[in-house]
Every structure is written in C-alpha cells, then in structure tokens.
Amino acid sequence: MVNFGDHRTTTSAIPQFAREKSELVMANTGRGIIERAQVAGRCLVLFWATVRSVRDIRRSSVQIVRQIEMSGFGSLLVLSLISGLTGMIMAVQTGISLKDFGLENNLGGIIGVTFCRELGPIWAAVIILARVGAAMAAEIGTMTVNEEIDALRSMSIDPVRFLVMPRLVALAVVMPMLAAIADFVGMLGGAMISKASFGVTVATFFESAKSMLTYSDVFTGLFKAGVFACLIGTIACDQGLNTTDGAEGVGRATTKTVVLCVIFTLLMDLFLTQFVQLTLKKVLE
Numbered sequence: 001m002v003n004f005g006d007h008r009t010t011t012s013a014i015p016q017f018a019r020e021k022s023e024l025v026m027a028n029t030g031r032g033i034i035e036r037a038q039v040a041g042r043c044l045v046l047f048w049a050t051v052r053s054v055r056d057i058r059r060s061s062v063q064i065v066r067q068i069e070m071s072g073f074g075s076l077l078v079l080s081l082i083s084g085l086t087g088m089i090m091a092v093q094t095g096i097s098l099k100d101f102g103l104e105n106n107l108g109g110i111i112g113v114t115f116c117r118e119l120g121p122i123w124a125a126v127i128i129l130a131r132v133g134a135a136m137a138a139e140i141g142t143m144t145v146n147e148e149i150d151a152l153r154s155m156s157i158d159p160v161r162f163l164v165m166p167r168l169v170a171l172a173v174v175m176p177m178l179a180a181i182a183d184f185v186g187m188l189g190g191a192m193i194s195k196a197s198f199g200v201t202v203a204t205f206f207e208s209a210k211s212m213l214t215y216s217d218v219f220t221g222l223f224k225a226g227v228f229a230c231l232i233g234t235i236a237c238d239q240g241l242n243t244t245d246g247a248e249g250v251g252r253a254t255t256k257t258v259v260l261c262v263i264f265t266l267l268m269d270l271f272l273t274q275f276v277q278l279t280l281k282k283v284l285e
Contacts, residue, residue, distance in 0.1 A: 039260060042242070043234045046160065050168050050234070053161040060166045067170030071132045075178060079127045083182040086119060087111055087189030095198045104198045108205035109212030111190040112183075116213060116221045120183040122269065124175055125228040129261035133236040136167055137257035140240025141250040149241065159241065168233040175229035176222040183221065224272050231268055232261050 057064070090111050098104045140163055143149055149159050187209060194200040236257045243253040 036260070036263070039235070039238065040264070043238050046164065046238050046241075047168075047230065047234045049160045050165050053158065053165045054169070056161055057165070057169065060161070060169075063162075063166035064170050064173075067167050068174055070135075071128065071170055072174040072177065075127050075131055075174075076181065078131070079124060079178055079182055080185045082127070083115075083120070083123055083186040084189035086123065087115065087186035087191075088193040090114065090186075091190040091193040092197060095194060095200075099198060104194070104200055105204055106208055106212075107190065107194045107198070107200055108187070108208030108210075112187050112209030112213050113217055115183045115186040116217045118221075118269075118273075119186060120179040121175075121221050121224040121228060122265075123182050123186075124178040124225055125232065125265050126262075128171065128175060128178070128229070129232045129236075129258060129265065132171070133232045133257050133261050134254045136233070136236035137240045137243075138250055138254045140237055141243030141253040144241060144243045145246050145249060164233075164237040164241075167237060168230060171229035171233045172226055175225040179222055179225035183218075220272070224269065227268060227272065228265050231264055235260050235264065 091107055094110055095104050095107055098106060098110075140149075143163075149163075152159050152162060187206070191200075191202045191205040194205050195202060239253040239257045239260070243249045245252075
C-alpha cells in the first residue's frame with residue numbers, strides 16, 4: 001500500500017506556514033514604513049538646514065546658475081515632447097466621447113484645466129526626479145563614498161550650503177517654469193489634434209480654455225511645482241549624503257531616490273489637492 005503521509009500532520013503544517021508568511025509580510029511592511037518615516041524626518045532636518053543657509057546665496061550664485069542650466073535647459077526638450085504627446089492623446093480620447101454629445105468645442109477647457117491643475121506639475125516632477133534627482137544623488141553619493149564630504153567639513157565648508165542649497169534653489173526656480181511650459185505645450189498639442197481630428201479651430205480651443213481656467217488653477221499648479229522641486233531636491237541630496245558601501249551603494253542610493261521621489265511626490269500632490277488648492281481657491285476668488 002502507498003502511504004501518502006499523515007493527513008493531520010499536513011493540515012497542521014498549513015496554518016504554521018501561513019502564520020510564518022503573514023508575520024514576514026507584516027515585519028517587512030513595518031520595516032518599510034519605519035524606514036520611510038526615518039527618511040522623511042531626516043529630509044525635514046536637511047530642508048530646514050538648507051533654508052537657513054539661503055542667507056549665503058550670493059556666495060553660491062555660480063553654482064546656482066550652473067544647476068539651473070543643467071536642470072532647466074537640459075530637461076526642456078524631453079518635457080515638451082512628453083507634454084505635447086500627452087495633450088494629443090487626451091484630445092483624441094476625450095474628443096471621441098464629447099463628439100457623441102456635440103461638445104467637442106469644450107476640448108480646450110478640459111485639457112487646459114487638467115494640465116494646469118495636475119499634468120503640468122506632475123510631468124515636470126517626473127522628468128526632474130528621473131533625470132536630475134537621480135543625477136544629484138549619484139553625484140553627491142560618489143563624493144560621500146570618496147570621502148570628499150568629510151574633506152569639505154575638515155576645511156570648515158558646510159556641505160549643505162556648498163552642495164545642497166544651490167541645487168534646491170535652482171530646482172525651486174526651474175520647476176514652476178517647466179510646469180508652465182508643459183501646460184502650454186500640452187494645450188498646443190491638444191489644439192493641433194482637435195483641429196485635425198474634430199474640426200475645432202485653434203482659436204475656439206484656446207477660447208474654451210480661457211473661459212474655464214481661473215487664476216487659482218494656474219497659481220496652484222505652479223505652487224505645486226515649487227513644492228515638488230523642494231521635495232525632490234531634498235530627497236536626492238539626503239540619499240547622496242547618506243550613501244555607503246562604495247559604488248554599489250551609489251547605485252542603491254540612485255534607485256532609492258527615484259522610488260522615494262515618486263512616492264512622496266504623489267502623497268504631497270494628494271495633500272495639496274485636498275487642502276492647499278481649496279484654500280487658495282477661496283482666497284483668490
């Protein structure tokens with residue numbers, strides 16, 4: 001006879017296995033929450049130290065201009081391409097539905113409001129965190145593992161003032177500009193496709209956008225971009241300053257920077273949309 005084993009032993013092992021796996025999942029989840037809370041607290045301290053060092057901004061004017069050139073002009077082409085294509089896709093998808101109700105003339109307002117409130121700042125943040133944030137983390141991380149940061153401290157040079165502050169100021173200047181460019185290019189792409197596919201003239205498209213958009217929509221989008229800039233720059237510099245384990249650690253810091261920037265940018269966007277935008281809307285209107 002073939003012995004398939006004790007059924008009671010098998011069934012008793014299943015709850016034990018499930019319990020061990022559930023405990024492992026809970027432990028990993030808790031560890032991840034604690035690590036991100038530690039990063040958030042560390043970034044707050046770094047951001048406050050950076051704000052305090054802004055009083056020495058004149059001494060860092062050359063570095064700020066260099067960072068503005070790298071962050072702004074270097075990201076302009078890819079941001080314009082992505083925003084234009086997004087506006088075109090939105091026009092096609094939304095126009096098909098609006099045409100059934102004879103409302104295709106409202107395409108400009110819908111695309112304009114969507115870009116100014118959300119897509120413009122978000123696309124600017126995505127491009128900056130992927131292109132500039134990762135580069136910042138890798139650059140400062142390499143300096144950290146090569147003990148260049150310790151060398152700066154030994155010469156009584158504050159790394160926050162010398163490295164972090166110029167990068168944050170440059171991003172805070174560049175990001176609202178990039179968001180405004182993304183808004184315009186996205187609407188321009190939507191206008192081109194609206195005219196080609198649905199017969200909506202460019203004048204009608206932008207007149208619809210003008211009628212639906214308010215100052216609060218534009219201002220809150222630019223404000224979001226500025227907040228995202230401070231968030232991305234702080235996280236990238238924090239990961240760079242806390243890099244360990246040589247070249248492998250630099251790679252981990254770069255990857256972690258992108259992941260954390262995406263998570264915290266979306267969380268901050270939710271917070272700003274729920275609270276700040278509504279408050280500013282009441283003040284401005």
